Amino acid sequence: MWTGTSFVSLSFILINCCTFGFSDRPLNFVQLGNKFGYAVEEIIVITEDGYILKLFHILNKKKVNTPVLLMHGVTDSSDTWIVRGNTSLALTLAAKGYDVWAGNSRGNKYARKHIYLDPNTNDDFWDFSFHESGFYDLPAIIDTVLHMTGEKKINAIGHSQGNTIFYVLGSTRPEYNDKINILIALAPICFLQNVPPPLSTIIKVSPGLDKLAKTLNVVEILGDKSLVVRFLRAFCPTPIVGYKVCILGLIFSIAGSDAEELEPGYVRTFIDHFPVGTSVKDLIHFAQVSLRRKFANYDYGIEGNMQTYNLTEPPEYNLSAITMRVALLYGANDKLSTVEDVAILRSKLPNVIKYLLIPRKLMNHVDFVSGRHMEDYLFPYIFDTLNGTDNNVNP
Numbered sequence: 421m422w423t424g425t426s427f428v429s430l431s432f433i434l435i436n437c438c439t440f441g442f443s444d445r446p447l448n449f450v451q452l453g454n455k456f457g458y459a460v461e462e463i464i465v466i467t468e469d470g471y472i473l474k475l476f477h478i479l480n481k482k483k484v485n486t487p488v489l490l491m492h493g494v495t496d497s498s499d500t501w502i503v504r505g506n507t508s509l510a511l512t513l514a515a516k517g518y519d520v521w522a523g524n525s526r527g528n529k530y531a532r533k534h535i536y537l538d539p540n541t542n543d544d545f546w547d548f549s550f551h552e553s554g555f556y557d558l559p560a561i562i563d564t565v566l567h568m569t570g571e572k573k574i575n576a577i578g579h580s581q582g583n584t585i586f587y588v589l590g591s592t593r594p595e596y597n598d599k600i601n602i603l604i605a606l607a608p609i610c611f612l613q614n615v616p617p618p619l620s621t622i623i624k625v626s627p628g629l630d631k632l633a634k635t636l637n638v639v640e641i642l643g644d645k646s647l648v649v650r651f652l653r654a655f656c657p658t659p660i661v662g663y664k665v666c667i668l669g670l671i672f673s674i675a676g677s678d679a680e681e682l683e684p685g686y687v688r689t690f691i692d693h694f695p696v697g698t699s700v701k702d703l704i705h706f707a708q709v710s711l712r713r714k715f716a717n718y719d720y721g722i723e724g725n726m727q728t729y730n731l732t733e734p735p736e737y738n739l740s741a742i743t744m745r746v747a748l749l750y751g752a753n754d755k756l757s758t759v760e761d762v763a764i765l766r767s768k769l770p771n772v773i774k775y776l777l778i779p780r781k782l783m784n785h786v787d788f789v790s791g792r793h794m795e796d797y798l799f800p801y802i803f804d805t806l807n808g809t810d811n812n813v814n815p
């Protein structure tokens with residue numbers, strides 16, 4: 421979906437890439453924290469199946485007790501919570517005295533490492549989807565936070581795939597429900613049955629794209645150091661045309677349009693930190709969820725399913741087993757997390773304590789992490805949910 425359009429402007433990109441050069445590496449999470457006045461601790465988490473993930477902890481002098489764990493969306497990273505500086509969620513929480521932790525899911529730039537699989541040469545590294553992020557990465561991250569803080573529960577905030585993985589965790593390892601005080605799901609993603617075009621069109625042809633990827637042996641997509649992403653980094657900040665192609669053409673057509681909140685002046689920073697990679701299998705699994713109209717395990721076809729599950733169809737995740745408290749915060753103009761699909765999720769989760777349409781007409785998928793004025797139209801609801809002031813809103 422990125423590749424096609426980026427080739428449209430290939431010649432332009434080439435000129436830009438070489439005049440700008442492939443610019444300096446963007447600041448990492450620790451450096452971003454330092455830039456905005458916070459010391460950050462970097463912790464290495466190793467999952468049961470050998471993936472090595474970076475977890476960041478903002479060292480906060482005015483710490484309140486229950487830790488808050490932030491989990492990013494697909495092809496995104498922990499940076500998403502901090503790049504807007506003192507108007508971003510991580511630092512606003514820290515300023516209010518919360519103990520803030522930001523995790524990373526396997527495959528992105530902070531989690532492209534394994535104890536023995538080499539992501540550059542061993543395709544097995546990329547044999548994962550959001551299933552493994554929920555089943556292996558999250559428990560390892562949560563247990564690390566609980567161990568380091570001595571707490572019994574975390575508060576969690578997940579954006580997009582960052583909340584999907586909690587539904588996988590809560591249904592496949594139900595004992596983890598008790599380790600989560602509340603999940604605040606921003607732009608909830610579980611069902612994808614009502615996604616509009618152009619993404620729905622891409623989803624329809626995804627089985628063909630999957631075959632093509634297998635033929636070409638493509639297993640990683642939108643990697644931080646991939647040629648496509650480096651082209652985007654060089655091209656997207658170009659005045660006017662870069663904004664038109666990258667933001668209006670690519671991001672907004674998939675996420676919903678809100679030009680006020682992702683302004684041209686922010687594009688360079690935005691694109692320096694997103695996208696940063698995942699597996700092809702991750703995207704294909706989401707496409708399967710959409711096409712099969714079921715939140716189920718990965719579909720390997722009848723033969724593969726028999727081998728993997730001893731069933732002809734992949735088993736559905738049991739959403740009734742997710743007993744953790746969940747707050748669903750969604751946007752009217754979000755083309756990925758549609759109002760209809762969030763309603764289905766709400767009807768299936770047993771413990772929804774808040775179901776809230778953010779009262780901003782243009783609220784789209786990226787405004788939840790990248791919006792210019794999130795502190796006005798989003799954060800008050802998050803703080804109220806964390807401190808329990810107005811819970812039980814349309815449960």
Ligand SMILES: *[C@@H]1O[C@H](CO)[C@@H](O)[C@H](O)[C@H]1NC(C)=O
Nearest residue numbers: 505506507508511512515795
């Ligand atoms: C963020 O920092 C800027 C510049 O240092 C300052 O003017 C602004 O008031 C700060 N905003 C918040 C929400 O702290």
Ligand SMILES: *[C@@H]1O[C@H](CO)[C@@H](O)[C@H](O)[C@H]1NC(C)=O
Nearest residue numbers: 725726727728729730731732
């Ligand atoms: C697979 O399922 C069948 C039918 O339910 C069962 O008889 C068999 O023992 C299962 N095989 C394994 C390896 O679990």
Ligand SMILES: *[C@@H]1O[C@H](CO)[C@@H](O)[C@H](O)[C@H]1NC(C)=O
Nearest residue numbers: 591594737738739740741742
């Ligand atoms: C799903 O989970 C619920 C609650 O734990 C349980 O009662 C039910 O039997 C489970 N359903 C299946 C199909 O496993």
Ligand SMILES: *[C@@H]1O[C@H](CO)[C@@H](O)[C@H](O)[C@H]1NC(C)=O
Nearest residue numbers: 516799800803804807808809
């Ligand atoms: C909850 O958070 C909001 C937003 O920061 C704040 O205005 C309110 O006073 C807090 N309430 C409690 C009980 O801490």
